[in-house]
Each structure stands twice: as C-alpha cells, then as structure tokens.
Amino acid sequence: MRDATGRDKMNIANVKRPYRGREEEVFEPEPGDGARASDKVTAGQIFRLENIGLSFGGVQALRDVSFDIRKGEIRAIIGPNGAGKTSMLNVINGFYHPQRGIVEFKGKRRNSMGPYFAAKEGIARTFQNVALFKGMTTLDNIMTGRALKARQGLLSQAIFYGPARREEIMHREAVERIIEFLEIEHIRKATVEKLPYGLQKRVELGRALAMEPELLLLDEPMAGMNLEEKQDMCRFILTINRSFGTTIALIEHDIGVVLDLSDRIVVLDHGQKIADGSPQEVQRDEKVLEAYLGTVH
Amino acid sequence: MKIMIGKIATAIALTMVATMPASAQNGQFVPVLSFRTGPYGGTGAPWANGVIDYYNLVNVRDGGINGVKLLIEECETGFATDKGVECYERLKGKGPTGAAFVNPISTGITYALTEKAPTDKIPIITMGYGRGDSKNGAVFTWNFPLLGTYWTAADIMIQHIAKELGGEANLTGKKISLLYHDSPFGKEPIPALEALSQRYGFTFTPIPVTHPGVEQKSQWLTIRQTRPDYVLLWGWGVMTGTAIKEAAAVGYPRQKMLGVWWSGAEQDVAPAGDDSKGYKALALQHGAGKAGVHHDIEKYVYAKDMGLAKPEDVGQVLYNRGVVNAMLGVEAIRKAQERFGQKPLTGEQVRWGLENLKLSQSRLKELGFDGVLRPIDVSCSDHEGAREARVQQWDGKNWTMISDWYSANQEITEPLVKANSEKYAADKKASPRDCSKVSSD
C-alpha cells in the first residue's frame, strides 16, 4: 500500500489536484473514488473493540465496552464529560493499554498495541487540547507526519545532497498539497505556538493527514471554534471521508454537528456504552435522552 | 550570518588588546603565571607574592639586572591547564625580546608547555615540581626542574624514615602508604616509591584523593585499619589541611606523617590548628624564616609600600619559595648576560644561562640567601642542579628544621630518569643532545 514513494490512491497527499468544492457538492463522489454512501453499510469492519475494561488505580475509565468501526464510515463517540470518550480514543491508538478485552484492527486481534505500532498500521489522530510541536513551524509540524515514510539513513541525511534531498522534496510536495487543501498556505512558515486556536486545530489535522492514515481519530475537532471555522472543519472532514475514503472516528460535543456528519454514533456514559446506532436510532433512545440529550432540552 | 562576521571582527578587535606588545620600554620581560583564586588560591598567592616582591627588589635596589629592568606581568591560571596555556600564549611574546622563561607552577601546565617550549624557544623553570624525567637535559632541553623533582623528594623522604627507624635495614617489612592528590602532581612520585619499596623491601600502598580533596573520610578509615608505619602526604591546597584533620580524627599520629615540600606551609597546618602539632614535611632546602634578602625586601619594597604580601607574611614557607624561584631566574638571566651582553635577552639565550647556572656558597651569601639555599650547579646532563632537602616539623607555632641535609641517592632515581626520558625522546622521534659536546663557556 505505502511504498517508498508513499503512493496511495486513497489519499489527499497524493491526489494531484485536491478537491476544493463547497459543501453541497461534496456529496457527489468523484469518478474513480472508492467510497460511496451505499457500499458503506456493507463495508467490513476495520476496527473492533471487544469488552474493553480500563481502569487507573481504583477509577474505572471504561467498563466492558464493545463497538466497531466500519471501513469508510464516520463514527462518532459522544457522551457527557468524563464519560470516557478520550480514554476510548487513547485505547484505539494504543496510548492506553486496557486491562481487559480485545482490540482488533484490520483483522489482527491483540490485547493492545503500542502507539508507534498503531501509527505504523495507519491510525492517526488529533487531540482534545492541541498537541502541536510548539517550537516548530506549520510546515515542519506537518512534515513530522511523514516521519514514518522517511527511508534515508543518518549518513545520507547528513550529506543531504542526493537521495536525502530528493526524498525531502517528495515529502514536501505531498505536504504542500495538504497545506493547500486545508487553506493554510499563509501560515506555512509561522511558528505554531503563536497561531490562533482554530488554525492550530487545522494544522493538527494536517499533521494527521500527512500520515496518510486509514483510520483518523478526531478528538473534539471543533472545540472552541466560531461558526464559520466549524463549517470549514466540517467541510474538511466530509471531504477527507467522502472523497478520499479515510475512515474517521470523532468525539464532538456539538450534537448538531455530530448528527449531520456521522454515519453511526456510539454513546458512552460513566465508562459504559449506553447506545450505539444510526443518528436516528440514537436520537430516539431513552437512555441517551435522559443521560445526555435530556440535558440539552 | 553577517552577524557572524561582525562577531569575528569584534573578537579580533577586542583581543588586539591582548596581542599588543606589552610596552615599548626597554627591559627583560618576565611573565608570572600564578593562581590566587580557586581551590588552590590559598597556597598559590604567597608563592606569587614572593616572586613579584623579589623582581621588584631587583628593579628598585639594583635598577634591574645590570641595568636591564625587569618587566613583570602576572596572569591568573586558577591552576587550570587550559587557562595556563592561554596565559602562556598571551605573555610569551611580550616585551622587546619575549618572555625570558616561564614558571608554570602546576604539573599539568608544565606537561602542556613542555610540548610548546621547543618551538617557542622559552625555557620552563619548574622549581621543586614538574616532570621527574626532565632532569635529563639531554632530552628535555627546555625544562629546568631546579632544586629537585618529586623523585628526588620521594627518595629523601624514605631516607629520613630509614633514619628515624635507625637504619635502612629496618625498612624491610614496614608499611608505608602514600596519600596523594589524584592528578599528575600526586602521581609523579609513585614510580620512584615503587622502585624504593623493591629496593628496601617495605610494602608501599598508594591511596588516591579525588580533586580537590575535601572528602577523605574513607581514605583515613582505610589507613586506620591498615595501620601503616608512615603516611607520605602528597597534598596541595585544601587537601593537606583536611588530611591532617582526618588523621587527628582517626587518631593517626601526626609524627608519622611526612608531607612533600608542597604540603609543608603555614597555610596547610592552619586549618587543623593544634591537631597539626608534630606534623612533618620536607623543606625544599629553604624553610620559613628570614635571611638577608628579606631585610632588603622589607627595606626597598615594603618600605616603599610596593609589597604584595601582608608584611607579617614575609618569610613564610611558600613566600620564600617564590623568592628563591625568582632569584634563580634572575641569576640565570645574569649568567646569560655574561655571554650575550647586558641587554634584554631571548628565551633561548636565557636557557643557556639556566643550563650554566652555578651559585657558590659565597655568591648565595652576597645575594642574601645565606642558610636558605645550598650551592647549585646546573649542567646539560643535570637540569636539577641540586638534590638536597631537610625535614621540618610544625611545633604548633612555627616550622622548625628537625633533620640535617639529605641528598638524593642517584642510584634509585637515575635509572627512572633514563628510562622515561628515553621513552619520551623515542615517542617524539627526537634525538637527545650529546651533553659531552655541549659547550659551557
């Protein structure tokens, strides 16, 4: 799938002319593009959690949670604060190791996997409170996403001229396409710590995309954004999913956004799964209503 | 990047200050490398005071050496090798003819400068320290360990112990430990002492003390357990005083401790107070106390308020060592002037003066060193010039000589000198001079 040249039909980083449409157009898939609304339902699981139990000392973060993510869908994880949503993401990309249960990714079953391994296998994520590399520029931040695809050894990098330079330029081109797609050209050379929050979130998304992931985890991608920032972010997420077929699992508090975006929703409360299904089903579920939506009305 | 240029420029501009010739005035430039600060400042300062006071005396009393004034500049080395090298580089070119000679007053710096001396043609005077093998002038053309190296010292110490024990025979089976400063200075005597232990059949154990020597508890607990008959002390600065205190704490008799001549000054026994009573140390010929020269120094230097030391400190052990050190340098220049004329001389010319330095008892008397020094006779094959020392003891107030003169037994030191100096020559691919052919006229 991902060879030295990092060619990968299914990814922005390699689509020569990135899709720049407005929201309504997004729903019409491009020719030759794998992901369609119809075959999503039938598409197989890419990721599965089975009776996951996670606790810190005495505190039970997750109790016997099971759910799956299907290839090409947008999967939302919602729930009140402290429901264990972020813990869930941390389990998925191997930052936390559950005491009980099984993690299955692309058919491989294991009790847990290390973060490096998860990343290598194609899981990328963004973070609830931005975790960018503060001292580095937007460009460098996104370039770090290419770390896994670097093939040149220390010596050749030290000499630089020759293969190392060629590789560097190749990755740079890929990254530039992402920068263009996310419309952050103007802050390319800016140090990220000085950027406004909304832009930082975007850069972080870019960094995750640079990894050309198969499964993209977004932890509250729209937290603290104003309306049009949110609209932009929605647009990006949909494009990434619809046009490039990247599977997405996201945590979001803005219920409106979640209902619009996601194909299926899992609802957590106090570390337990209380509902799982299409937006409509979840909306109708009493447990959810009282535990969660109830508070909204 | 352009800032870099700027920086280089400023760097140069700023250091010009240092590269400018010391002064246009005519005279013989004598650099003084010294350390008045850092862990060894307490013992470094009196030495430097002695040196400079004597130079000033020569300038004030005799108007220089045969009218050639001494141009003095001091540089703080802090007893650190790299700093010492920087000082040397800064001072070596000063004055109309460059430095006459250099006193590194640190074994580490001596080693570093020994590499540079042949190219710079500046002799190195290491009076009572430096490389043990540099006695061999055939190989070490530029080094002058006047009045004795540490190998000389080691031999004399053993001689004294033998005397106290009532004869060399009684050394056999005795236990002698060496408590040494873990540095080139402290390690230098070890080969000599090993040779001696084989010759006389006493067991010799070296015990290192890590720089600067503030922590010696474990060493002294070891000594307390092994109960050596004598402890030789190769300490410098804080180490000596601490050693004496720890000795008192573990109840080791001070009378059985014998320090090298760098561990036998007022500054060494002061911190321990009464505990140091009875502690013995070698005296590098001179001891404490005043002689003719001191009266001149007081009359010409301190009367004019040019003295560097506290007046009451004039005549202390290390002060006197500085004075002697300076005097030998001055006399070497005087000797060289006999041959090269009464003008500022180059280091190379002064080197000849040093190699042909001969001071008779009468000459020493004239110089006011009567009873301070014994005759010295330097030659190509013998850059030490003298190998004599006495033992002094601290009675709680003063250092008093308790022994007669010893002179080192060449049988022991000479093979070492030969072996090591030849090895050095081999490593450097240098061919030793043939001393029989070196002219001394």
Add this chain to the structure above:
Amino acid sequence: MLYRETGQFKSSYAEDIAIFPLYQDRVAIKLLLLAAFLLIPFLAKFQIWPLSTDYLLRAILIPFLVLSLAAIGVNVLVGYCGQVSLGSGAFMAIGAYCAYKFGTGIHLPAFWSEAGISIPPISPLLAILLGGAMSAVAGILFGIPSLRIKGLYLAVATLAAQFFFDWVFLRVKWFTNYTPSGSVNAPALSLFGYELSTSVDRYCLCLASVTLGAFCVKNLVRGNIGRQWMAIRDMDIAAELMGIRPYYAKLSAFAVSSFVIGISGALWGFAHLGSWEPLAFSIDRSLQLLFMVIIGGMGSIAGSFLGAGFILILPILLETVPSQFGLPVSTEVIAHLQSITFGGLICLLLIKEPRGFARLIALFRQKIRLWPFPH
C-alpha cells in the same frame, strides 16, 4: 535597504529548503568562509597584525573553533532534542583519549593468547574520527537512561557519565600508556605525510572540521531526523503517537551529539593542548559548553558559534583590559571582578533574552529587513 527578501522568488522547493535561502546571506557566508580559509592564514603566514604573534591563533581562534564544534554537538542534544546533559566534558575526554590510543597504537592483552590484540598506530586524522566514533558509542550507552528519566533528573544523572569517565582516565593506566604522571602527549599531528606543526596548520585543520561538522549537523536538523528530535523535545507523547520512536530519536541524538563532541575533544587534545590530563575535561568544561549553547541559543547552529565566542573571549577580555590601561589592580581582585561580571552578564542576558543570541539576531534581521521603513 540592503537586506531585502522582496524580488527573491523561490521557484522550487529545492531553493526553499536551502540552508541560506536569502541571497544576502549566501554572499555573507561566502565572504566569511573566504576570510576564515584564506585571509587569516595569509595574515598569519606573513605575520601581519593582528596575527603578527600567533597568540590570536593559538589562544583564541583554535580554542574558539574547537569549542564551537563541541557546542554544536551539545546543541544537537540539548537544543534540538531537549535532553539536558551535564556530561559533555566526559564525551570530549572519550574522544581525546580514544584518539590518543588509536594514534599511539593499541595493545589489548587477551586471555586466549600471550600476544593479545595489537593495532599499530594509525594516522592522527583517522584516529580523531575513531575517537569520535567511540564517544558516539558511549553516548548511546549513557543515553539509554534518557528513555526513562526526564528533565533535570536526567541532567543530574548525566553527571554520572562525567565523573565516571573522569575516574576511568585517571585510574586506568592503559588509556594513558602507563605514563608515570597519567598525563599524555598527543602524537605528532601529521596527515598524508605532511606534519601539521605550525599553529596555522592546526587552525586550518580545526576550521575544516568545524565547517564540515556544522554543515552536516545543519543538514540533519533541517531534515527528517531533525524534525523528529524537535518533536520529541516539544511534546514527546504526541511525537510517539505520530509514529516517531522515542528511543530511536533520543539515541540518535545522543549518538550524533557525542560523536561531534568526541571529535572536538580529540581536536582539543591533539591540536590545542598537545598534552593533557583528565582535568582538561572536567565538570567545568561540561558547564561551560552548556552555557555556550544556552547563551548562544538553543536549537541554532549559528548560536553555538556565538555562544562559544562569548563564553570563551569574555573572561579573557575582562582580565586583560584593566592591565592594559595600567590600572593598579592585583590579579586576584581582577579574577574576582571577572567572575562577578561574568555571572552578572549571564543573568542579564538570560533576563533580556532567554532564547540567547540567536534570537537577538533573528529580531535584528527582522529590523534590517524592514529598514528604513518600520512597516
């Protein structure tokens, strides 16, 4: 007016990732290198002021170059990878002593044969490189704790390396070829049959090594591995989740850093001191190097040079200046005043610009870019 980016368009990524994207900078660096490689040796050869004496070469420029190289090495570890180390002096020592051993020939007693293993003396240049390599190996070993220990705890832990190697080179006579004093003399510095005896030769050797070292390190830090180091420095957890292996990033930083430091240590011994004992690489040296990096600017190659220059030259100035103006001050007083002024300047600089000279320069460039119009 002179320092303008406008009108310099980059038509390819290759141009954009060049070390000196700006035309003016390229000219400046060329001039600088020209001066360093041609002008200074020329002046020295013909004894033209300020190089009429070789004081400037021997006591300022050579140490400056060598310590700059060391500072670059420390900067890789501390500045780019964020692993504070107080053990740099030890790695200089390893470089120096191993180079010495390779340069003077190695004999390892072996249990299976009387003869043991013997390696004849090899060319000093090669020996210096091998010294660096040895230092890199030691660097990796002592870097392993960094996978678990962080921040100041790590800083103090690195002192273990410092004191351990101080001791090794004091005590293990094998390293010093059994010299009675434990002080070693570097072998004659000859390469390809030509003896580098004069200070100009040695200066050129150091200059070449520093230029090469700076170039290679710059390439590393602007490339993939450099980004990995900085990622670890800025947020190690996130970096790991991005697929950066902490142990690879950290240990490679330790290896590169100690390699460069080791080379500089070997140069310090061979080209500068000529003869040395472990005290030449004591804890003071480590602190001095850390200073250079922090004063110069963490994560900046140019900063390493500036820091080295500042820390090396300032004390010398502070003590030469008064004597030049014939102030009747004893060296003791000068030494104390010097230490006070030095400490004061350090504090002042940290207060005014915690990011060091490199940052000041960046600001200055911003200014002259806009000059004469402030906007």
Add this chain to the structure above:
Amino acid sequence: MIFIGQLVEVLLGGLLAGVLYSLVAFGFVLIYKASRVFNFAQGAMVLLAGLALVRASNFLSSSGAPLWLATLLGLMFAGAIMVACAWLIERLVLRQLINQDGLTLFMATIGVTFIMEGASQLVFGSDVYPLRFYPTDSWFLFEGAFPGGVLVNKLDVWGGLIAGLLVALLAVFFSRTKAGRALRAVADDHAAAQSIGIPIGWIWFVVWSAAGLIALVAATVWGTKLGVQYSITFLALKALPVLIIGGFTSIPGAIIGGLIVGAGEKLAEVFLGPQIGGGIEYWFAYVVALFVLLVRPQGLFGERHIARI
C-alpha cells in the same frame, strides 16, 4: 572480628558523612519545592555564609569581644547577609525570570554562583580560615568487642543532630505555619497561588532566606571540618546525587538520600576501591543515583507526574 568492626565503623562513618551532605541538600530541596528552581548556587551560599561568619567573629574577637559574643554576633551578621542576599536574588533575578522554563532558571543560578563566589571572596578574602564550632575528635566505641574499637567522629554526630533538628523544624514550618502552607500551594501551581492572593515574590524571598540560613548551618559544620575556603563550594556536587535519590521535592528524601549515598560510597571506597584503584566514591554516588532513577524516575520520594494527553 576485625572485619566486622571495620564494617560497622565504615558504615557508621558513611551514614553520618551522608547526613552532612543532606545539610547542603536541604537548601536545594526547599528552593525547588517553592519555586521549581534548581539552585546551583547552594554551594556558593555555604561559602558566603561561612566567610561572613568566620571573618566577622574573628574581627570581633580580635577587637576584644569575648568568644561567645563574637560568635553570636558573627552568626547574626552572616544570617543578615544571607537574608539580604535572598532579597537581592529574588528582586534582581527570579522576579525577572518568572515563568521561564527550568533550564533558564538553572542557568541563571549558575550565573548567581559566579557572582557570589567572586563577591564573597572579594569582600572577605580567599585564604583558608579555620573555624572551631564543634569538637572534631572522636569516640572509640565497643573497644571491648573490636580491637581499636569503632571510631565515631564527634563532628559527624553533631552534624547528624543538627540535620535531624532541621528536618523537624522544616516539617513544622511546612505543616503548621501560614507561610509554609502558602509555600506548598505555590509549589503546586504558581498562577493559581497568585490568583488566590499569595504573594509569590514574598514566598520566594522567605524560601531563599531559609535556604540561606540552612547554608549558614551547613557552613558551621563544613567550616569546622575543612576550614572556611573556596573548596567548600564543591559540596554542591556531592549533594546532587543525594538530591536525585531522595527526589528534588522531599526533605525526608534528602536525609534518606544522604544516608544511602554516604554509606554506599564509603563502603564502596573502602572495600571495593582498593581492588579497582581507589578514588571511586565520586562517581559511585552518581551511579547509585542513576540506578535509583531507572527504577523510580522521580527519585524515592519525589512527586510523580502522570503523562496525559
């Protein structure tokens, strides 16, 4: 039998010597607790305190004051110096560097070290000044049991007592006094502490003064041991392994660390040293510390912080 005697002797001596390191370590801990500053200047502070004390009391006694009075006034003078010093440091350095990262502050304290070393020696001189504060002779215990008995140095015992006293005082200070509680708050979170109206500057001043006074106490002990002189500053380096073993933030940790380091290095030096050439205690302490850190990266008693994202 002799061996056991020696073992006990070395062990005791080591433990006590370790406590003397703890005396210096307390200053570090106190300051780190309150300001997250790793204070490299602690050694220089001991030197300054010692010089001020010995010079002042010598001056007074030489000008005819009775010894006890001279000593007392000397102590007060030195204490005043240390407090003034703390005030200056807080004003001129710390306050300027508030919420800079740890490394910058660490470097700043090295700068302060240079200033202190220079200034103190410039003002009070750089000779060796003997100090007689505690008895330096020894007891020989169990002379019946072991030939020669087991040596215990009175000075070390005094040091131990004083260290114990200090720990008690500091414990009271932290738990009982207002300043102490405020200090704990500051340690946890500067911004929060400020927001609830704790004057951080004042707290830091208090802490640095306290560290200064601890330095004075350490100076009386070490000055008696070594004589007051520049080399005392090297103690800072002996105290560091004590710190990382105990953890930067724990006073009892400093004591335990001291005991481990002292006993460990002395035993190693006496029994292991001779086999491998001696002089190993310097690095041995650090290697022990290193291994402790590998097991507990925050030291034995340091505060643990959990990585979250």
